[in-house]
Amino acid sequence: MQIERAQENDHTILSKITYLGKAFWGYDKELLDKWKDDLTITPEYISLNETFKLISDGQIIGYYSFLKLENNIVKLDFLFILPEYIGSGIGKLLMTDFIDKAKSLNIEKIILDADPNAEKFYSKFGFSIYNKLELSVKNRFLPQMELILN
Numbered sequence: 001m002q003i004e005r006a007q008e009n010d011h012t013i014l015s016k017i018t019y020l021g022k023a024f025w026g027y028d029k030e031l032l033d034k035w036k037d038d039l040t041i042t043p044e045y046i047s048l049n050e051t052f053k054l055i056s057d058g059q060i061i062g063y064y065s066f067l068k069l070e071n072n073i074v075k076l077d078f079l080f081i082l083p084e085y086i087g088s089g090i091g092k093l094l095m096t097d098f099i100d101k102a103k104s105l106n107i108e109k110i111i112l113d114a115d116p117n118a119e120k121f122y123s124k125f126g127f128s129i130y131n132k133l134e135l136s137v138k139n140r141f142l143p144q145m146e147l148i149l150n
Helices: 008-023 029-034 043-048 090-104 116-123
Strands: 002-005 050-056 059-068 073-081 109-113 128-134 141-148
Touching: 002 090, 008 029, 008 043, 008 050, 008 059, 008 073, 050 090, 059 090, 073 090, 090 116, 116 141
Parallel strands: 073 109
Antiparallel strands: 002 050, 050 059, 059 073, 109 141, 128 141
16 A cells, blocks of 8 residues: 555545545435535646545555645644544554654644544544534534644
C-alpha cells in the first residue's frame, strides 16, 4: 500500500469512494442525492487542495484531503475509504499519515466537521468536540472537532 498525491483525473473514483463511504452509514438515497454536490470531488477541488490517495494492488481504496486555513490551522475536509475496508485499519493508516503530514508542516491545530457516525473514530486520535453545527436537515448536527498539535 502507498499514499500519494491524488491527480485531477482521480476525481471520479474519489467521488465514488465518498458516496459509497457515506452510504455505508445507512443514509437513504433521497438524503444522499441531496448531498450529491457536497460528495462530489472535482478535478478543480483536487488541484486546489491537498488531496492524497491510498493505493492497494493498483486500486485507489481511500483518500483524504485538507484545506490550509490561517494561523497554522488546517481543516480535514474529507477522509473516506471503500466500505469493504471499513474496520480493517485503513482509516487509521490514512489518519496517521494526515496527522504526520500536518505536524511536518508545523500545523498547530486541525479542525474537522465529523459525520456523527465517525465521531468515535476521530476521538481515538485525540480530537474533541468544540461545537455542534446545525444543518439544513431538521434535527441534524455535525460535531465540529479539533486536535491541538504540540
